[in-house]
Amino acid sequence: MKLEFLGAAHEVTGSCTLLEAAGKKILIDCGMEQGADIYENCALPILPSDVDAVLLTHAHIDHSGKLPLLSAQGFRGNIYATEATGRLCSIMLRDSAHIQEQEALWRNKKAQRSGEAGYQPLYTVEDAVQTMELFVQCKYHEVYPIADGISVRFLDAGHLLGSSSIEITVKEGEKQEILLFSGDLGNRNRPLIRDPELPKRADSVIIESTYGNRLHGPRKDYIGQLAEILQETFDRGGNVVIPSFAVGRTQEFLYLLREIKEKGLLTGHDGFPVFVDSPLAAEATKIYFDDLTDYYDEEMLALLRQGINILEFDGLEISQTTAESMAINEDKRPKVILSASGMCEAGRIRHHLKYNLWRADSTILFVGYQAEGTMGRILQDGATTVRLFGEPVQVRARIATMDGISGHADQKIMLEWLENLEKPPKMVYVNHGQDTVCDEFAAVISAKLSYPACAPYNGGIYDVESGECLREGNRQRLVKKSLVKTRRSASYERLVRAGERLNALIEESKGISNKELAKLADGLERLMADWMEY
Numbered sequence: 001m002k003l004e005f006l007g008a009a010h011e012v013t014g015s016c017t018l019l020e021a022a023g024k025k026i027l028i029d030c031g032m033e034q035g036a037d038i039y040e041n042c043a044l045p046i047l048p049s050d051v052d053a054v055l056l057t058h059a060h061i062d063h064s065g066k067l068p069l070l071s072a073q074g075f076r077g078n079i080y081a082t083e084a085t086g087r088l089c090s091i092m093l094r095d096s097a098h099i100q101e102q103e104a105l106w107r108n109k110k111a112q113r114s115g116e117a118g119y120q121p122l123y124t125v126e127d128a129v130q131t132m133e134l135f136v137q138c139k140y141h142e143v144y145p146i147a148d149g150i151s152v153r154f155l156d157a158g159h160l161l162g163s164s165s166i167e168i169t170v171k172e173g174e175k176q177e178i179l180l181f182s183g184d185l186g187n188r189n190r191p192l193i194r195d196p197e198l199p200k201r202a203d204s205v206i207i208e209s210t211y212g213n214r215l216h217g218p219r220k221d222y223i224g225q226l227a228e229i230l231q232e233t234f235d236r237g238g239n240v241v242i243p244s245f246a247v248g249r250t251q252e253f254l255y256l257l258r259e260i261k262e263k264g265l266l267t268g269h270d271g272f273p274v275f276v277d278s279p280l281a282a283e284a285t286k287i288y289f290d291d292l293t294d295y296y297d298e299e300m301l302a303l304l305r306q307g308i309n310i311l312e313f314d315g316l317e318i319s320q321t322t323a324e325s326m327a328i329n330e331d332k333r334p335k336v337i338l339s340a341s342g343m344c345e346a347g348r349i350r351h352h353l354k355y356n357l358w359r360a361d362s363t364i365l366f367v368g369y370q371a372e373g374t375m376g377r378i379l380q381d382g383a384t385t386v387r388l389f390g391e392p393v394q395v396r397a398r399i400a401t402m403d404g405i406s407g408h409a410d411q412k413i414m415l416e417w418l419e420n421l422e423k424p425p426k427m428v429y430v431n432h433g434q435d436t437v438c439d440e441f442a443a444v445i446s447a448k449l450s451y452p453a454c455a456p457y458n459g460g461i462y463d464v465e466s467g468e469c470l471r472e473g474n475r476q477r478l479v480k481k482s483l484v485k486t487r488r489s490a491s492y493e494r495l496v497r498a499g500e501r502l503n504a505l506i507e508e509s510k511g512i513s514n515k516e517l518a519k520l521a522d523g524l525e526r527l528m529a530d531w532m533e534y
Ligand SMILES: [Zn+2]
Pocket: 058, 060, 159, 160, 184
């Protein structure tokens, strides 16, 4: 019985783990890497057609995003997930496929001009649609036998509608092992969904560690915090731009914004407009308020019982088309704009940043985790200028963060979750956290709970019964740190000298015609746009 870590090891995104047990090969999550690639994910060490089943913890793309690729490459087994996860995947995987297709189209246009070979999308909308046929709906708490000797049970992880921790029971002859995958664990007291459920039994635990080194502090008054930011920004005449995951976070914020309006918490801005600018968010919102009542917390159920639909508050406008999206920036009223992607890596949010970052009266409000290397993190870290669509944009807007609203459990909640186990597990494997955070959290688990814990690297293989490491993973970092080393290389020195000559050329150009100056500036802007993402 072996566990092999293939992704989100010493990294936050790209979750994928292979369990080989009872003669079967089971994948737990099959996610896509997002943001900067710090460590290379391992290629699947077996053929996709040899994977017997996939267990999916939740719909987020960093856990589900490579499923259409797996099925396009020959996987024909079942994908076990909760009903809500399946419903959300049906829109999110299609959306992800659409992005892949657009990207391929764009690259191919570029390739045509330069005569390079064509570029294939990672997968197509068709692949995503076919993947959905492999989904098998599971309810929380029921036991599902998925193969001879293997059964699974889903627990509510409180992170996203339908999100789960998955308990896997394996019987090999007389031996029985229970493995528990935490999935992404939610924070407590979030809008709409329930708190993460505490597990009871596990011989081995695989736990996330996004906030493994942080405490969220006492419960925050989300509505009060948000109302204050809106009041202050609207009084200045600015907009509040909220980069937000289209699925989950956007719906939570619609809930909070409806409450603010309902309770009349703003002075002088009655009926302020709220724009949801993301076709995916619009679709997801429909699913949220369809008939998934099994998944809500008490407050939300009470609203539903009163017949209140948070989709229908005064001032809410949902834009589907590009024209509708562009019209938002023509609207001069102070407003809230919720748009994706949540880490500002792609999507319509980048247009809203372009229109609002330079405005000192606007606020950019971060409401979710911003991974290292993403535009969101760069802004949070205090960048004074960023590049959007090849142009430099000054950052004059207020950059604010609502921390407590995080979708992830903090260190305290995760330790309590682990501590609830009836007996100490043989090993806790820590993944889904930033490089040093994985190690830190593993050390905290050992110190505070006296459970054996480790933080595997991609490619690491472990014997489930003993917890022994059979093969070390790959510790080679891909990004940034290696850049620092190459800075001293001959090529880098050459680049520095070329830069100096460019500066000299600019100095000497003072006398030439405006037309020529504009031509040079255009050429340089184009060159920089090709080389700089931000
Ligand atoms: Zn997640």
